[in-house]
Amino acid sequence: MSHIQKTQISTFASHIKGSITMEVTALANQLKSEGKPVIGMSAGEPDFDTPDYIKKAAIQALNEGKTKYTAAAGLPRLKEAAALKLKKDRGLDYSPNQIVISCGAKHSIFNVLMATINPGDEVIFSSPFWVSYPDQVKMLGGHSVVIETSDQTEFKISPPQLEAAITPKTKVFILNSPSNPTGVLYTKAELEGLAEVIVKHNILVISDEIYAKLVYEGEHVSIASLNPEIKALSVVVDGVSKAYSMTGWRIGYAAAPQAIATAMGRLQSHSTSNPTTPSQWASIAALEGDDAAIETMKEAFVARKAVMIKRLNNIDGITCVNPQGAFYAFPNISQLLGKTSAKGSSLQHSVAFCKALLQEELVACVPGSGFGAEGYIRLSYATSMDAINTALDRLEAFVKGLK
Numbered sequence: 001m002s003h004i005q006k007t008q009i010s011t012f013a014s015h016i017k018g019s020i021t022m023e024v025t026a027l028a029n030q031l032k033s034e035g036k037p038v039i040g041m042s043a044g045e046p047d048f049d050t051p052d053y054i055k056k057a058a059i060q061a062l063n064e065g066k067t068k069y070t071a072a073a074g075l076p077r078l079k080e081a082a083a084l085k086l087k088k089d090r091g092l093d094y095s096p097n098q099i100v101i102s103c104g105a106k107h108s109i110f111n112v113l114m115a116t117i118n119p120g121d122e123v124i125f126s127s128p129f130w131v132s133y134p135d136q137v138k139m140l141g142g143h144s145v146v147i148e149t150s151d152q153t154e155f156k157i158s159p160p161q162l163e164a165a166i167t168p169k170t171k172v173f174i175l176n177s178p179s180n181p182t183g184v185l186y187t188k189a190e191l192e193g194l195a196e197v198i199v200k201h202n203i204l205v206i207s208d209e210i211y212a213k214l215v216y217e218g219e220h221v222s223i224a225s226l227n228p229e230i231k232a233l234s235v236v237v238d239g240v241s242k243a244y245s246m247t248g249w250r251i252g253y254a255a256a257p258q259a260i261a262t263a264m265g266r267l268q269s270h271s272t273s274n275p276t277t278p279s280q281w282a283s284i285a286a287l288e289g290d291d292a293a294i295e296t297m298k299e300a301f302v303a304r305k306a307v308m309i310k311r312l313n314n315i316d317g318i319t320c321v322n323p324q325g326a327f328y329a330f331p332n333i334s335q336l337l338g339k340t341s342a343k344g345s346s347l348q349h350s351v352a353f354c355k356a357l358l359q360e361e362l363v364a365c366v367p368g369s370g371f372g373a374e375g376y377i378r379l380s381y382a383t384s385m386d387a388i389n390t391a392l393d394r395l396e397a398f399v400k401g402l403k
Contacts, residue, residue, distance in 0.1 A: 016135050024354050028364040038358070039391040041365045041379045044180070045247040046327065048300075050282075051293040054244060057285030061278045068277065072269035073261075074101025074253070075280045081287040082238075082253045089212070090222040092236065094255040100264045101283075103275045105210045105239040105252035110136050112206050112235050112254055113172065115263040117142045121171035126157045127372035128330065130180050130208070134372070145170070146372060151321045151332050155182040159193040166197070172204045175223060178211040181371045181378040182330040183323020188221045195223055195230040207236050210252070213243035213294050215325040216302050224255075235260060242326075243294050244286040249279040301327050304381040304388055311392045312379075315399050327382040330368070334375035342401030350374055361394035 025042070032038050061067075073079070079096035086092040102108040109132070117123060119141030125133050126147045134144045145165050149155045162173065175194070177186040186194075198205050205223060212220045224234035239252030254264065274280070305323065312320040312331045320331035339347050345356035350367035354377060357363050368376030381388055 012139065015138060024351065024358060024364065024367065027355060027358055031358065031362065036362055038362045038364055039383075039387050039394070041363060041383065041387075041391050043380045043382050046242065046245040046297055046382050047384065048245045048293075048297050050245050050249070051286075051289075053289060054246065054282050054285050058249075058278045058282035061281035066277055066281055070274040070277055070280060072273050073265035074099070074274060075277075075284070078251075078280050078284050078287070079253075081284050082255070085287045086222075086236065086238075086255055090220075090236075091225045092222060092231070092255065098258055098261045099253055099255050100261050100268065101251065101253050101275055101280065102264075102268060103250045103252070103272055104241060105208065105237050106132055107250075107272070108237045108239065108252040108254040109133075109174075109206060109208060110139075111264045111267055112237065112256065112260065113137065113140055113142070114267050115260050116204055117171050120169060122167060122169040123172045123174060124162065124165050124170060125174040125176075126155070128155060128179070128181050128368065128376065129174075129372050130176060131370055133174055142171070143169070148372075151319065151330075151376075154321055155179065155184045155330070156186060156190065157194075159197045162194055163197045163201070166201050166203065170201065170203050172206060173198060174206045174208060176208040178215060178220070178323075178325025180211065180326055181328050181366070181368075181373075182321070183326040183328050184321065185215060185218050185220065185324040186223075187218065188226075191221055191223045192226055195226050198233055199229045203233065205230070205234050207234055209236055209238045210242055211326040212238060213291070214298060214301065214327060216298065216305065217322070217324040220325065232257060240283045240286045243291075245293075245297065246279075246282070246286065249276075249282055251275055251279050251283040301381060304383075304385055305329070307385065308379065308381050308388055308392065311389075311396075315392075315396050317399055317402075327380055329379045329381065330373075330376050331379065332376055333368075336399060336402060337375060339402040341398065342403075347402070350377055353377065357395065357398050361398045363391045363394050363398075 079099040082099045083094045121142045122145050123137045124145045137144045147157050224231045235256040237254050240246045317335040341356045347353045350369050354367045366378040
């Protein structure tokens with residue numbers, strides 16, 4: 001029997017680490033398998049089912065034999081639907097040829113980076129960041145330049161901070177609004193300030209807008225909609241996963257300047273080819289339909305968010321900024337680190353905090369260090385109100401037992 005040697009694994013693959021949350025997730029699964037009532041607060045997906053009209057469209061596609069290859073960059077009708085949706089919701093004019101349909105927004109972002117950065121190029125984003133940004137950049141030989149933020153600035157960066165981070169090697173700035181993991185939303189005025197810097201230095205901006213439809217306070221504005229100069233430097237990434245509760249269907253899309261869209265389509269033709277065909281037909285139904293299902297979800301998220309944020313801020317040693325979109329809270333637990341739990345666990349960092357909370361109170365959450373932000377944890381309110389209240393009861397009891 002042959003054995004794979006370490007030298008047979010590529011340097012490329014060896015440098016990519018698994019998620020820092022894997023250890024906590026494995027522990028949660030173990031406890032669940034033992035029959036313990038673990039409450040999961042780490043979900044990155046809505047707890048609602050995919051709306052029936054979308055599922056029916058997929059079933060109809062299957063029954064009609066729509067199971068063959070499509071164009072690598074997606075069905076023309078889906079690209080048209082995405083272009084119309086961007087026009088209607090965000091005032092953005094893109095031709096269908098500028099839209100590339102991929103296997104989720106994560107895949108879209110990877111394709112944009114693959115189409116635009118060379119080894120040694122720098123990609124700027126802020127922390128807390130979505131976990132895949134730095135590893136995607138690393139996979140392509142680029143270098144991540146991280147601008148650190150905190151709850152003191154509502155996790156937002158200023159134009160002077162962005163300008164200070166730009167060097168001759170800067171190629172791309174990634175903007176995520178509303179944000180995962182913080183839920184914060186940039187205002188139009190804040191985006192205008194960042195856009196001036198981007199245009200001045202002629203760098204690209206990937207605007208990750210996957211949570212654009214899940215905004216509860218304020219108004220979502222796409223940076224690409226501000227003026228023609230910034231639009232020419234923007235790639236807008238979105239998808240159906242979050243807004244239509246279609247995470248497992250794996251459909252995202254990017255709207256880009258023509259040269260970038262063409263390059264992305266070529267790259268995708270040699271990797272995944274087209275996204276799953278029935279999922280594309282389901283996504284057509286989602287984008288061409290009304291947004292009533294989204295409004296139902298939003299109503300529930302607003303109520304859950306209010307409870308979670310109020311209760312978190314009432315726990316001694318925890319503070320939490322008000323998220324304006326997505327479905328996450330990102331509380332600051334730094335005052336609790338260095339303490340010892342009731343059962344003797346030393347809470348030296350956010351991973352230790354999450355492991356102890358899981359072992360002692362059966363609440364699963366995500367350590368902030370996974371998002372480049374030590375001293376925080378991420379809690380999802382994409383779960384029932386009963387689960388939220390029970391989990392926060394347990395968190396409060398856990399904190400009261402610290403010494």
